[in-house]
Amino acid sequence: MCGIVAYVGKQNASQIILEGLKRLEYRGYDSAGLAILKDNEFKIAKQVGRVKDLITHTNASKIVGTTGIGHTRWATHGAVTEANTHPHISSCGKIAIIHNGVIENYYSLKKFLNVKFKSETDTEVLCNLIAHFYKGNFLQAVTDALSLVEGTYGICVMCKDFPDEIIAARLGSPLIIGASKEGNVIASCVSAIISLTDKVIYLNDNDIVHITPTNFNIINNLEKITPIIQTVNWKVEDSDLKQYKHFMQKEIFEQPTTIEDAMRGRFSADNSTCVFGGLNLTEQELRNVDRIHLLGCGSAWHASLVTEQLIEKYAQLPVDVDYAHEFRYRDMPISDNTLLICFSQSGETIDTLLAMKEAQRKRHKVLAVVNVVGSNIARQAHGGIYQHAGTEIGVASTKCFTSQLVIGAMLALYFARLRGMSYELGVQFVNGLKQLPTLIEAILQQHEHIKKIAEKYAHKKNFLFLGRLNLFPIALEGALKLKEVSYIHAEGYPAAEMKHGPIALINEHCPSIVFVNNSIVNKVVSSMQEIKARHGKVIAITNSSTPIPTGLADDVIIVPDCHEALQPILYTIVVQLISYYTSITLNLDCDKPRNLAKSVTVE
Numbered sequence: 001m002c003g004i005v006a007y008v009g010k011q012n013a014s015q016i017i018l019e020g021l022k023r024l025e026y027r028g029y030d031s032a033g034l035a036i037l038k039d040n041e042f043k044i045a046k047q048v049g050r051v052k053d054l055i056t057h058t059n060a061s062k063i064v065g066t067t068g069i070g071h072t073r074w075a076t077h078g079a080v081t082e083a084n085t086h087p088h089i090s091s092c093g094k095i096a097i098i099h100n101g102v103i104e105n106y107y108s109l110k111k112f113l114n115v116k117f118k119s120e121t122d123t124e125v126l127c128n129l130i131a132h133f134y135k136g137n138f139l140q141a142v143t144d145a146l147s148l149v150e151g152t153y154g155i156c157v158m159c160k161d162f163p164d165e166i167i168a169a170r171l172g173s174p175l176i177i178g179a180s181k182e183g184n185v186i187a188s189c190v191s192a193i194i195s196l197t198d199k200v201i202y203l204n205d206n207d208i209v210h211i212t213p214t215n216f217n218i219i220n221n222l223e224k225i226t227p228i229i230q231t232v233n234w235k236v237e238d239s240d241l242k243q244y245k246h247f248m249q250k251e252i253f254e255q256p257t258t259i260e261d262a263m264r265g266r267f268s269a270d271n272s273t274c275v276f277g278g279l280n281l282t283e284q285e286l287r288n289v290d291r292i293h294l295l296g297c298g299s300a301w302h303a304s305l306v307t308e309q310l311i312e313k314y315a316q317l318p319v320d321v322d323y324a325h326e327f328r329y330r331d332m333p334i335s336d337n338t339l340l341i342c343f344s345q346s347g348e349t350i351d352t353l354l355a356m357k358e359a360q361r362k363r364h365k366v367l368a369v370v371n372v373v374g375s376n377i378a379r380q381a382h383g384g385i386y387q388h389a390g391t392e393i394g395v396a397s398t399k400c401f402t403s404q405l406v407i408g409a410m411l412a413l414y415f416a417r418l419r420g421m422s423y424e425l426g427v428q429f430v431n432g433l434k435q436l437p438t439l440i441e442a443i444l445q446q447h448e449h450i451k452k453i454a455e456k457y458a459h460k461k462n463f464l465f466l467g468r469l470n471l472f473p474i475a476l477e478g479a480l481k482l483k484e485v486s487y488i489h490a491e492g493y494p495a496a497e498m499k500h501g502p503i504a505l506i507n508e509h510c511p512s513i514v515f516v517n518n519s520i521v522n523k524v525v526s527s528m529q530e531i532k533a534r535h536g537k538v539i540a541i542t543n544s545s546t547p548i549p550t551g552l553a554d555d556v557i558i559v560p561d562c563h564e565a566l567q568p569i570l571y572t573i574v575v576q577l578i579s580y581y582t583s584i585t586l587n588l589d590c591d592k593p594r595n596l597a598k599s600v601t602v603e
């Protein structure tokens with residue numbers, strides 16, 4: 001999944017494009033490039049590596065012109081080389097293009113075109129397909145080419161014959177227009193344009209837009225579309241590091257506030273349940289729900305697994321959880337009163353978007369828990385809950401994961417109260433939620449202690465994360481976080497499952513991070529004894545009321561006591577800090593880990 005930015009207006013395009021690409025780099029950072037159209041010529045700069053490498057090692061920032069396109073790449077087709085870096089130019093030299101997405105039938109189109117290709121990319125094929133249809137009508141050529149394309153795209157195209165025009169189009173991949181007096185900017189996401197304007201138009205699937213410095217015309221399946229201009233409340237400083245060294249660190253330490261923001265205005269007047277304004281379902285429709293199906297990918301899937309346990313325990317409502325990409329093709333039976341809910345911080349993950357569409361195709365209502373306002377999944381869901389966690393720039397999800405956990409817990413409380421949980425238990429649950437910011441603050445204050453433990457084990461090559469019940473998904477999340485930002489092999493298991501196989505990994509070189517709490521503590525203690533018996537190191541994470549028997553753990557981290565349903569949130573903060581400090585100790589880039597992207601808009 002890539003980041004794209006284009007500009008046509010009065011200002012110097014390369015400045016605006018490079019600034020935008022820097023803010024989009026979390027979307028893909030294998031290579032970057034831009035092309036400026038001036039004096040009937042494309043001036044191009046490309047560089048393998050980051051946007052800063054493009055600025056340092058090429059003349060990108062010195063290229064002058066008021067019409068341009070730029071791209072930061074997450075490789076799908078073709079290796080990370082300069083030749084495969086966007087923008088691509090057609091073999092006739094007239095057309096330049098940037099693209100986010102995958103042209104699935106690129107191979108057959110490539111054979112049809114019979115031109116000499118300079119790269120291995122699907123995008124260059126589309127570029128030459130547009131050139132193939134170009135007979136002087138720029139818009140017609142793009143429209144004709146796209147009519148043959150299968151797959152997903154967000155594209156911006158320039159043509160030498162039209163120096164002040166850009167044509168953009170989207171199908172599946174996000175694309176927005178930013179309108180300002182200084183010109184029009186097109187980008188994958190608001191963060192790339194917010195320094196220029198807060199007036200945006202979210203493009204829909206099959207929209208093709210013809211853009212000039214002062215105007216833009218949107219058509220969809222040959223129909224003219226009246227644009228809906230929205231004002232976005234993103235703040236530029238959201239993407240500033242402030243006193244922190246890394247976005248991952250900043251976003252971990254923002255969690256007392258982001259958890260507060262996820263709950264703000266969502267408790268009932270009698271403080272015994274939650275209220276959600278955007279579900280777009282009547283209370284009766286919610287009462288009729290007899291099953292819930294949760295969908296997500298990556299950390300969002302882990303948040304679904306915790307939410308499953310809470311809804312089943314507190315609301316006694318059966319819940320299924322699926323990886324969104326598996327659900328899409330599983331064709332499983334879903335009862336009429338099943339409510340589907342997808343979790344996605346970006347709201348752009350295509351696996352989750354298409355799973356939602358598959359359920360909607362079967363006439364099911366799908367709600368969404370999303371962080372990015374105006375994102376695809378948010379706009380196409382039946383209703384939903386915004387996380388209000390602010391921009392998350394660190395590729396490994398932290399604050400957005402815990403705000404998904406909080407919203408999952410609030411949904412569990414909502415359905416529990418709807419289905420008979422007592423007022424008293426409801427008030428206890430709400431009070432537990434309201435204590436979270438303070439309890440998280442107390443854990444963050446232990447960062448020096450946690451840092452020392454992370455440094456002690458940072459050079460180990462394998463880790464096991466072990467937890468029971470609603471802490472098992474946090475074992476999965478802990479293992480994922482460590483993998484994402486330190487490239488150390490780590491696996492998460494229900495603690496009791498360890499003896500059925502993973503115990504084979506245990507020795508003095510494979511530490512185990514074991515989550516201990518007051519429910520079934522003796523069983524977890526037995527797992528720790530089995531590890532110690534094989535000279536394994538144990539890092540125990542427990543809460544204040546559950547002491548670890550002496551000598552059973554090599555290192556201990558204690559989190560404050562809280563409502564049992566909310567323990568997953570507190571234990572998560574600890575594994576986030578362990579992963580962050582391990583990555584830093586190994587001198588790795590925790591914000592832009594290799595091979596990853598913030599949300600993946602290709603299947």
Ligand code: BG6
Pocket residue numbers: 297298299300343344345346347348349352395396397596597598599600
């Ligand atoms: C991955 C991200 O690409 O997508 C993960 O690196 C994330 O951090 C996953 O959990 C799902 O993303 P989203 O936006 O759908 O929650």
